[in-house]
Amino acid sequence: MPGAPLVCHVLLVEARHGLALIDTGFGRADIADPKRRIGFYRHVIRPLLDPEETAVEQVRRLGFAPADVRDIVLTHFDADHIGGLADFPEARVHTTGDEWEAASSRRTWLESSRYRPAQWEHAPKVVTHGAGGEAWRGFTAAKRLAEIDDGVVLIPLPGHTRGHAAVAVDTGGRWIFHAGDAFYDRSVLQRTGRQPLVLTVQEWFVAHDWPRLRANQERLAELHRTDPDVLVISAHDPALFEHARARGAG
Numbered sequence: 001m002p003g004a005p006l007v008c009h010v011l012l013v014e015a016r017h018g019l020a021l022i023d024t025g026f027g028r029a030d031i032a033d034p035k036r037r038i039g040f041y042r043h044v045i046r047p048l049l050d051p052e053e054t055a056v057e058q059v060r061r062l063g064f065a066p067a068d069v070r071d072i073v074l075t076h077f078d079a080d081h082i083g084g085l086a087d088f089p090e091a092r093v094h095t096t097g098d099e100w101e102a103a104s105s106r107r108t109w110l111e112s113s114r115y116r117p118a119q120w121e122h123a124p125k126v127v128t129h130g131a132g133g134e135a136w137r138g139f140t141a142a143k144r145l146a147e148i149d150d151g152v153v154l155i156p157l158p159g160h161t162r163g164h165a166a167v168a169v170d171t172g173g174r175w176i177f178h179a180g181d182a183f184y185d186r187s188v189l190q191r192t193g194r195q196p197l198v199l200t201v202q203e204w205f206v207a208h209d210w211p212r213l214r215a216n217q218e219r220l221a222e223l224h225r226t227d228p229d230v231l232v233i234s235a236h237d238p239a240l241f242e243h244a245r246a247r248g249a250g
């Protein structure tokens, strides 16, 4: 995004079995050693590497200890979503089996450049969730992560990466649907076709499966249109996230 540093939103959930994070953003180790941890990608996304912005510092500012974060649910393993894992070494890390396999094996050129094994060299406790599941609002393979809370649901949404997923969180009558990088800009939900071209090009360039990503965007637009109980947000759209924050507080 020329002219603006990347934002990557993280959700903190007070779940039944402790705190849970949805994605981590960059972490303290990334700031200490961006060349090794993030690689060339740091020149493309130009993250705002400020320790105060890390999830672990924000958790502390809310009065919690990092060890209170028992679970982390990942939308995918891209560097800007998982760098903070090392700040929560005791947490269980939930992901789809496909995404863990993609990050571990790094089979394609795209996968070997986007995934940064240095970010998980501390050997986190990865819990993979396989194919199959239950229906959730028109999605067929949703997984209720009861070990965290019945109101946390992992929904496979491959396209951006091989095992990308969305995470839905029940905030008490209303769901926040964190779609990760399944889309970037809110215009995708409204089907206005007004997404800036630079974002569409970027979306295409880093997509593992572009037709699938586009098909999923149709489904997300439909969800946004037909289900007022579900607030769909993405990791990198600041306006949508502010909207979710305002509603969550209200």
Ligand SMILES: [Zn+2]
Residues within 6 Å of the ligand: 008, 078, 080, 081, 181, 235, 236
């Ligand atoms: Zn991202």
